[in-house]
Amino acid sequence: MSAPANPAQHAPRASISVIVPSFNSARFIGEALDSILAQSLQPEQIVVVDDGSTDDTADVVRRYKDRRIQYIRKEHGGISSARNVGLDAARGEYISFLDADDRWRPIFLETMHAYLSEDPTVASVFSNFVRFQHPSGQLLSDQFQSYPEIKRPALLRDAPYAHGRIPKEKAFSALVACGDIPAYTQVMMFRRSMIEHLRFEPTLTLGEDTNFVLKAYLAGGVVFTDAVLAEVRRHDANATLDQGEMVIHKLNGLKALAPHVTRETDLRAYRDRLVRAHIDAALYQTRLGRVRAGLRTYRETFRISGSALRKLKGSMRMAMAVPRGLTK
Template identity: 30%
Template sequence: MFSIIIPLYNKFAYIEKAVKSVLAQTFANFELIIVNDGSTDESVNVVQQFTDLRIRIINQPNLGVSSARNKGVNKANYDYIAFLDADDWWDKNFLEEMNRLKEQVPEAGIYGCNYFHVKNKQNKVSKVGLTEGFKSGYINYFETYSKTFAVPFNCSFVVVKKQVLLEYDGFNHNLKFGEDFDLWVRIALNSKIAYINKPLAYSNQDVDSNNRALGSKLWKPENHFIFNLDYLQAEEKTNPILKKLLDGLRVRALIRYRLAGLYKKETNVTLQTVDFSLQPKYYQRIYQWPIVIIRLYFLYKKLGSQLKQKLIKFQK
């Protein structure tokens, strides 16, 4: 059986679809814990309309998504935890397939699956860096992630043993962005990771940018995972695959900080840990060019993207 945890904060427009996708599961042995993280919109009213006895609503003041997930874990009755963000949804076979996977490879600490990347109402299967022909089984999380830098899984298409979550103290409350990666990497260093190469969940990128963790916000260094990887320094020295992944994430995440000229000290300190000789030429140039050239380049890309979106809407 599964305990499903949905953290909820002001997702009135999306939560109904998320809950319905859970209740439609072909594998019906679960409880659904919705942790209302101090919502100020009508989100709670929406979930209260569901009468399914498997649903529990837990209220707390707005303490953040990590706190909400951790509270759900602590209140869970079952040994396997499935997470779902309130603006994403599942295929009806998600739990059935994940249950089959954990029976096939019971020693894993984390179970993940492929997913649809939803953008402009179009569903595209994510190009996760799996080996050709891979169907299911154990993966090297660091190697898989570093091949394409498409996340293998996040909190909407993953199942984790409750015992493992408790052992690693769950999600870091201080992190507002990348708190899931921070937890996955800690677990992956010591536990097996299992995966099924079927798109069984939908990662909704059409959510209003103001209502997403990514959005346009540049998080303070203490709140962004990329500035808080010092605890992995020793591992990076002996694990080249981990080093490749972390450096790749660093150069991708810090471009916007450099463009904005914010947190220069923290950004430079983090970039000094990167082995640029192993980075693609694109990122080597981005960090070598004068800042004015970089800004013009990204302005051009932004205008091109806006034009493309207008053309798509016109064609519809």
């Protein structure tokens, strides 16, 4: 079988490292790599980290004869360890991640790179994206529908895509408050010099992206664009299929963030979000009949300073939920 062609082999390049973590993604990773090689602005390095796959991932990657593709195989250790291996190997001035089952639209890297290049105070940028159903290919709603705060006219303006800029002193507090925290690494680019000290938390099986991205939001300004520049696949092996259980993982990711949040303005926003996350997790546990676990999770809110009104409202919601649970 001949090597896949590179449709953008003559496109300009930039000092960008793309990290592609993969575990048993042989059926998808070719599309991910093709979407990288089709970018209007090409990366200088593509690091594929095979996290101990037992399928044909290695064979698929080896068909690509592009010297920029660096294949690293490691023992299976989870998505955090795979991304960390990629970070250790990355040499570019800018870093992006693309999950092996997702794909970028052709101007993703060019757009992200332009925002970072024009403002040295920006640490990270991210775009809107759509999900698509596998195997039908049906496009689902765009992700920014989950971020009503981002759609405010005060944050969006045309230049040439609708986009917003948040300075460093406001980035964390503004984005941690979003209903669904913008923490999707496959639609982000980071300035390496501002995040090179950061790593994904290996103790988190899920919620590791929320933890990492929020640490990046503490490091510098943030730019985001309303343009849909990536497509995220929904399929039977997605790690996040159980959206209910994700509230537990997101809470764990937020709790692990505590040592990194030190500025008072950030602390206020962080504590408020931490209370919200505890309440969401407590309600989820209670409604599943795990009442005692839910009550324990809710009681943890009283160890967090501030957010008295939110805690009171949480008490009312818990009071309504508990009678419907079965005590365990």
